[in-house]
Amino acid sequence: MERNDPLLSLFEPRTVAVIGASRSPEKVGHLVVSNLLASGYQGKIFPVNPHGGEIAGIAAFLSEDQLPETPDLAVLCIPRNLVNASLERLGALGTKAVAVLGSGFKEVGREGYYLEEEAASICRRHGMLMLGPNSLGVFNPARGLSASFVQAAPDAGNVAFFSQSGSLCFSVLDSARSKGFGFSKFVNLGNKALLDESHMLAFLKDDPETEVILGYVENIADGQAFLRAAQEATLEKPVIMIKSGSTPAGARAATSHTGAMAGSEDACRAAFTQAGIIRVGGVEDMFNLAWAFSTQPAPQGPNLCVVTNSGGPGIMAADAAGRTKLNMAALRGQTVDELKAMLPSYADVYNPVDILGDADAARFVKALGVVAADPMVHMVLALLTPAPAVDVEAVARAVAEQARSCGKPVVACFMGEGKVAGAREILRRAKVPCYEYPESAVAALDALFCHCEWKKRPLPVEICYMSNTYQAKDVLDKAKGKGFTELSEFMAQDVLKAYGLPVPKTVLARTSDEAAQAAKSMGYPVALKIASPQILHKSDVGGVALSIGNEDELRRSFMGITNRARRVKEAYVMGCLVQEMAPKGSREVFAGFKRDPQFGPLVLFGLGGIYVEVLRDVSCRLAPLSLLDVGEMVREIKSYPILRGVRGEPPVDFRAVEDVLLTLSQIAVDFPEIEECDFNPIMAHPGGVLVVDARFTLGKPTGNDG
Incomplete structure (x- = not known):
């Protein structure tokens, strides 16, 4: 079926107009025409030059208006002050795509910025695609398209x-x-x-x-x-x-x-x-992976076998595999027996398979054939060091032969430079990736496997919990109406309740008597926290007391917390919040989001408490989150074993923790005016969770999230 994609006019044009074509060989407008001719472009080329004549043997047209037919693609090689007028003329003709090669637009300052904005507006108005400006152009080698001034097509x-x-x-x-x-x-x-x-x-x-x-x-x-x-x-x-x-x-x-x-x-x-x-981090890594993906079949599993003529590099490859999602394959008994029968008695027939430094091409091809036939092996690495007795080019041909026939990913690592250059060229022509070091080869195979696993993943399932968004909106509207940039604690709790999040019983006590009465009502032990809209991080000012077990301790803590808080400049102290304590065995976790200007709400998760910013052991995903996202977030932090339980502790209720993350994601999507949010700490325990403290920072609505 023929594709109906607007970008085909850019990549597969039937006609190309070169605006600003020049007779001077060193100028961009001449190079573009020459490159189109040299690359074997089979479509029509229309040079446009206000002086007419011939450009590279092709008759030039005086202006866009005189073109005999509408070009699919126009390549603009003219000064920036002429670009927008040319775009208007091309748009009126019905040109589908333009590539603006000239510079001097937003990359140089204010005037260029406005010229570029006008150019984009003209193209939108005419329904015309625009590549650039400040572009080198576009190549489609299979179609002979070199719409660029770069000569090295x-x-x-x-x-x-x-x-x-x-x-x-x-x-x-x-x-x-x-x-x-x-x-x-x-x-x-x-x-x-x-x-x-x-x-x-x-x-x-x-x-x-x-x-x-x-x-x-x-x-x-x-x-x-x-x-x-x-x-x-x-x-x-x-x-x-x-x-x-x-x-x-x-x-x-x-x-x-x-x-x-x-x-x-x-x-x-x-x-x-x-x-x-x-x-990837750079061009070399990008090429390394591209070689493997462009030449090798998809692996059917994670099991790697290394065949090498050198024990040390074989161990390096095994170590590299241990840092990835690959496994060193456990060879089946039949494979081991076959290797023992064909290799010297002092060879290592387990993985890595060390066929020894005197191995010739015949030994390599036999060993590779045996391990590649093992159903427990999903991919093979042929690793060679150029020992004096080895014909490296013969080994390269042997590796290429096995790669053609085994149907599994086969990559090579020929270590060295001059002695293996010819062998690498043999492998390149045979479309077998050959790497300088074992780590690069293993990384490429790991990328192959991980991409296969990615494609097998189930489609993401987004969960939208029942919530009273009207109640939450009312809270936020009241806060904005009062000019608040942050919700008070009680306002924040009202938002949590509107979304069905579990929160501890909380009472605002203005005096120690009120605090004692509240604690008696909810039962000891309790927690006290300073109540002041100006004090953001309560622990920093000694504004938190936990596990208070009796009334005397409660009154002393109340007086100490409020006295310390009053020393904070411009802090309005409302009293203390009396809160029920989380069950024993609870572990503190943290969740929050921040609105990224490019990607929208970024949700973070990690261990909670005062050290969250220091340790930075967090996972993050962009909202809206799926079930798969939250499951990965909870399990990929380094401190996950603490949540799973150590020294006989029972695990926390992971489903409850994941529910909090999903609900947090929903809040982020529902209310773009919330710029940042913290749930810290969340007390996770075997029976559920409690969102003990929450902060919402308000900003201007963006209107483009969700």
Whole structure:
């Protein structure tokens, strides 16, 4: 079935107009025309030059108005002050896509910013796609499309690459050519005035020529659109991305635990996790994974077998596997017996299989064939060090032969440089990834396995609990009406109750007599907490007393807490809150959210109490959360064993903890005006949870969350 995607006019145009085509070989407008001709583009090329004549042997047209037919794609190679007038003329013709290669737009300042905004507005009005401005252009090697001034066009392949950075494109193109690496699509997004990474993901997901998607981004303007596009793309194909610029300098100081810990990097990491994107730190790692994904079949499980001629590197590979989700395969008895029969008596026939330094190609191919046939082995790593007796190129041919026939992922690691260069080239031509070090090879296999597991995950199930949103809205409206930027404790408890969250019995006591009466009514032991809207972190001023067991202790604590609080400048002390204590065996946990400007509400979870900001042992996901999200959040913190129970302690009620996270997520979605929120502490125990303290910080509604 023929695709009906607007981006086909960018990647597969039947006609290309080059606006600003030039007869000067060094100018951008000439290079674009020359590149289209040199790359074998079979469509029509319309150079546009106000002086007419011929450009690279093709007759030029004086203006856009004189083109014999409407171009699918127009490549603009003209000064920025001429761009918008040209866009108007192209839009009037019905041009479907434009690529603006010129610079001098928002990347240079105020005037350029307004020119770019006007350009985007013109394109929207005419229903015209725009790549850039400040773009290097676009390549589709399989169709001979080199709509760019970059002369080093990529070879054809099954991997797509998009980048926000033009300079990185030069580096990637140069590296790819030296590695013999090809691309299905290659595009520089430039300033992303209209087309961005979300559009690329949506298009490449369905592109039949693309099997692997690579990307580099610096900023993501619409985080929710990106998340949706990435989640759909990763269910079809692996998406490997570099994300830089994640920590903006000068971020405002946050008032809550959540605000203190949640930054744009946390939101980005959560988005990549929830979308199934494989994030890498640099270009080398990106190529390493792309090689494996573009050449190897999907593994049927996590079991790895290493066949090596050197014990030390074999152990390094096993150690690397131990740091991933892979297992070193336990070879079945028949496999071990076959290896014993064919290898010297002093060889190691268990995994890693050490076939010894004097192994020739024949021994390698036999050992690889035996382990690859073992049903307990899901993937194979052929690891070689260039010992004097080894014909490394013969071994490379043997590895390539096994890779073609076994139907399982097979990667190689030939350690060294000059002595293994020819062998690596043999493997490259045979489409067998070959790595310099065991750790890189294992990381690539781990990525293959993890992506397969991601695709098998059940579809996310979002839970929406019954709640009285009208009651919660009334509380928030009253707070905003009084000019509050933060809810008082009782207001916060009313919001929690509206959402059915379990809260401890709480009474505001203005005097020690009222405190004693409240404690007697609810039963000892009780807790006392200072009640003051100006004191945010009660423990910092000695404003909390726990496990008070009798009236005398209660009165002393009341007087001590209120006296200390009155020393806080401008603090209005209302008295103390008397609260019931959580059951014995409770463990403190923390949950909260902060609204990220790109991605929306970021929900955090970890151990609670006063050390949450110090230890920073937290997990995070973007709202709305699914059942799978909250299950992962609770179990991926390092202190999870404390919740599971140590030294005979029973585990906490994990379902109750997960319910709190789901409800918190729902609050974040329902009320965009809540900027930050803390539930700290939440007392989790075997019989349920109690949300002991909650803080809501109000901001301006954004209107785009949820």
